[in-house]
Amino acid sequence: MIDYFALALTHALIMIALFRILMRDQLDREDPLSDHAADADAPSRREARRARRSRKEPGDA
Structure with a gap:
């Protein structure tokens, strides 16, 4: 029980x-x-990385 x-x-x-x-x-x-909504205007991490890479000169490592 x-x-x-x-x-x-x-x-x-x-x-x-x-x-x-x-x-x-x-x-x-x-x-x-x-x-x-506030971060929509900021570039994404991937886009920021691509922009930094494209600024390097050909002789840079």
């Missing part, structure tokens, strides 16, 4: 926790990235 009660109690608590997590409003919303 105690085993069934302990099993039912733990499963009920897990179900309550899952229900509370799934009912949160934060799961339905996604905040926009604020730093993504």
Whole structure:
């Protein structure tokens, strides 16, 4: 009898926790990235590396 009660109690608590997590409003919303728009004008790392390489003279290593 105690085993069934302990099993039912733990499963009920897990179900309550899952229900509370799934009912949160934060799961339905996604905040926009604020730093993504600011970095759109800056060249990417790859483009910056290519620009540095193209400035070197043929004799440079």
